[in-house]
Structures are given as structure tokens and as C-alpha cells.
Amino acid sequence: MNKYSYILKAINQVELFSIELEKNISHTIVKVLTIERWKGNLLMKKLAATAMAGILAVTMAACGASEESTGDTTKKNDKVLTMGTSADYFPFEYIDTAKGDDIVGFDVAIAKEVTKNLGYDLKIEDMEFGSLLGALSAGRVDFVMAGMTPTDERKKNADFTDIYFQSKNLVMTKDKAIASDDELKGKKLGVQLGSIQEALAKDRYKDSEAVSLNKIPEIIQELNTGRIDALIIEDAVAVKYMDQDKALKTYEIKEDGPTGSAVAFKKGDKMRDDFNKELKKMIDNGDIDKLAEEWFQKEAK
Numbered sequence: 145m146n147k148y149s150y151i152l153k154a155i156n157q158v159e160l161f162s163i164e165l166e167k168n169i170s171h172t173i174v175k176v177l178t179i180e181r182w183k184g185n186l187l188m189k190k191l192a193a194t195a196m197a198g199i200l201a202v203t204m205a206a207c208g209a210s211e212e213s214t215g216d217t218t219k220k221n222d223k224v225l226t227m228g229t230s231a232d233y234f235p236f237e238y239i240d241t242a243k244g245d246d247i248v249g250f251d252v253a254i255a256k257e258v259t260k261n262l263g264y265d266l267k268i269e270d271m272e273f274g275s276l277l278g279a280l281s282a283g284r285v286d287f288v289m290a291g292m293t294p295t296d297e298r299k300k301n302a303d304f305t306d307i308y309f310q311s312k313n314l315v316m317t318k319d320k321a322i323a324s325d326d327e328l329k330g331k332k333l334g335v336q337l338g339s340i341q342e343a344l345a346k347d348r349y350k351d352s353e354a355v356s357l358n359k360i361p362e363i364i365q366e367l368n369t370g371r372i373d374a375l376i377i378e379d380a381v382a383v384k385y386m387d388q389d390k391a392l393k394t395y396e397i398k399e400d401g402p403t404g405s406a407v408a409f410k411k412g413d414k415m416r417d418d419f420n421k422e423l424k425k426m427i428d429n430g431d432i433d434k435l436a437e438e439w440f441q442k443e444a445k
């Protein structure tokens with residue numbers, strides 16, 4: 145080894161040392177920055193919490209005042225409308241598991257737009273489909289939006305807006321398609337509790353056994369495991385399940401009964417007319433069609 149190689153080696157070592165040093169420094173910088181960011185977040189959180197507490201106090205004071213003046217104790221906050229729904233109905237209303245337990249969908253998007261235009265915030269209350277109109281009558285929710293069809297029976301206890309979306313009822317089977325009502329004789333027919341499909345099964349398919357369940361995915365599950373032979377479901381919802389499972393077959397029910405979705409309000413609630421006006425605007429200017437396009441092309445959850 146000559147003296148040049150000693151020098152070279154020494155230079156190398158110095159270089160290695162400085163690289164190490166740089167690494168350490170950058171680690172430290174990253175660490176410091178992370179801690180600072182974390183501290184910053186903490187500060188922001190603290191500030192936000194203080195602000196929220198302030199807002200809450202002001203809102204509560206305002207609510208107290210308005211409650212006193214109207215004597216209405218059912219509504220906690222006049223600027224919030226509570227929508228009752230049954231979030232088992234992709235793509236109308238369903239729980240977006242990617243976002244925790246957010247309820248989203250075509251109906252929710254419409255409700256958000258209409259309530260915003262009317263100057264309200266929207267709160268959503270999820271419950272079983274069969275409990276919705278009871279909750280509405282009891283004042284636990286301000287309106288119901290759940291792909292609900294306005295039937296004469298329901299109109300006795302609720303006022304509906306115009307229909308904002310049309311649909312058809314289908315019989316769905318797995319593997320083997322049916323071609324006539326007759327083939328359902330003696331068969332188990334799954335339907336949602338409290339739905340028009342349940343009424344249809346009981347009135348039209350008297351020779352079949354209606355199996356009523358609470359949630360649509362449960363009914364699909366029963367079909368998959370063969371515990372029921374068929375089910376009745378609306379076309380827009382059926383399509384989504386058929387996208388996922390090619391063995392599902394459908395047969396269209398020809399009927400005169402009411403179909404489609406409308407929004408339900410408590411009998412005599414003037415808000416129904418305001419909501420209806422906004423809804424009409426959205427139907428006329430094509431916004432509802434745009435939302436339908438957006439939500440109906442989403443992949444089923």
C-alpha cells in the first residue's frame with residue numbers, strides 16, 4: 145500500500161463518516177418535524193374542541209330560546225332535519241364501509257341537496273324499513289327517504305312528495321330462471337318486512353310461502369344458501385346483485401300496483417310542499433338524472 149492509497153482510504157472514511165452524519169441529521173430533522181406536526185395537530189385539535197364547545201353553547205342557547213317560543217320539544221335544533229332511512233338498499237342508501245359507518249347513496253345525495261337548498265343541515269337515522277313510518281308519526285324523524293313507494297295504505301299516515309324515481313318489481317331466482325307466476329306455487333318467497341314486495345307476495349302469490357326478513361342483504365343470503373326459492377326485489381337494486389353474481393336470474397312482475405320512490409312527511413307537514421318544490425326543480429333541471437347516473441354505476445357494496 146502506497147501513501148496515496150492511505151490518503152484515499154482516509155478520504156473514503158471521512159466521506160463515509162459524513163454520510164452517516166447526514167443520515168443522522170436527516171433522521172433527527174424528520175423526527176423533529178414529525179413531533180412538531182404532531183404538536184401542531186394537537187394544538188389544532190385543542191383549538192377545534194374549544195371552538196366546537198363555543199359553537200355548541202351558542203347553538204344550545206339558541207335552541208333553548210326557540211324551543212321556548214314555539215313550545216315544540218320534539219325538534220332539538222330547528223336548522224337540522226332528520227331523515228329516517230333503512231340503509232340496506234344499495235345504491236339508494238347503504239353504509240359506506242370504507243368511510244366507517246357513513247350512510248350514502250342516491251337518496252342521501254338528493255336529501256343533502258334539497259335540505260341544503262332549504263337552509264337545513266341533514267342528520268340521518270338508520271332503522272329497520274318496517275319502523276320508518278312509525279318513527280315519522282312519532283316525530284322521531286322529520287322525513288323518510290328509503291326508496292319508499294307511496295301506497296294508499298301508507299298515505300293514510302303520511303304525506304308523500306311526487307315520485308322522484310321509477311322502478312319495477314322483479315322475481316329473482318338463482319341458477320334457474322322462471323318464466324311465469326305459476327312456477328312460484330308452493331315455493332318460499334323472500335321479501336322485506338313492511339315493504340310493498342311483502343304485500344305483493346301475500347296478495348298475488350297466495351300459493352307461495354312469504355318469508356319476511358328485515359334487510360335486503362339477508363334475503364339475498366337466504367337465496368344463496370337455498371333456504372328460500374326466490375325473492376321479490378326492485379330492478380335498480382337487483383341489477384347490482386346481478387353484476388356480482390351471474391347465477392342470479394330475474395323475471396318481471398306485470399302489475400298495476402304503485403311503484404317508485406317518494407319522500408314521506410308527517411301528515412299535514414307543510415315542509416312536504418317546500419321539499420317537493422326543490423325536488424321538482426332537480427327533476428326538471430336534470431340533476432336527479434345526473435345523480436342517478438353517478439350512483440347507479442357504482443359497484444355494489
Ligand code: ARG
Nearest residue numbers: 230233290291292293339340
Ligand atoms: N319500494 C319498496 C317499498 O316501498 C321497497 C323499499 C325498500 N327500501 C329500503 N330502504 N330497504 O316498500
